Amino acid sequence: MYIIFRCDCGRVLYAKEGVATRKCVCGKSIKTKSRRIFKKIETSEEASEAVRQMQEEIHGKTGFTTANNIKYHKRG
Ligand SMILES: [Zn+2]
Numbered sequence: 001m002y003i004i005f006r007c008d009c010g011r012v013l014y015a016k017e018g019v020a021t022r023k024c025v026c027g028k029s030i031k032t033k034s035r036r037i038f039k040k041i042e043t044s045e046e047a048s049e050a051v052r053q054m055q056e057e058i059h060g061k062t063g064f065t066t067a068n069n070i071k072y073h074k075r076g
Pocket residue numbers: 007008009010011024025026027028
C-alpha cells in the first residue's frame with residue numbers, strides 16, 4: 001500500500017506505507033505519521049497517477065480545460 005499526503009509547500013507526495021519519512025523536492029523531510037493521509041493506493045503506478053491528478057486539481061490543468069470551466073473565466 002502507498003499513502004498520499006501533502007507537504008507544507010503544497011506538493012502532493014506519496015510514500016510506501018510504513019515508511020517513516022519522505023523527502024519532498026522542496027528539501028523538507030516529512031514524517032508520514034504526522035501528515036493527514038488523503039488516500040491509500042495499492043500500487044506505485046496508481047499512487048503516482050493519483051498524485052498527478054491531485055496536483056492538477058490544486059494547481060489547475062495546464063493546456064487543458066473543459067467547457068464547464070470556461071464560463072467561470074469571465075473577462076474583466
Ligand atoms: Zn515540500
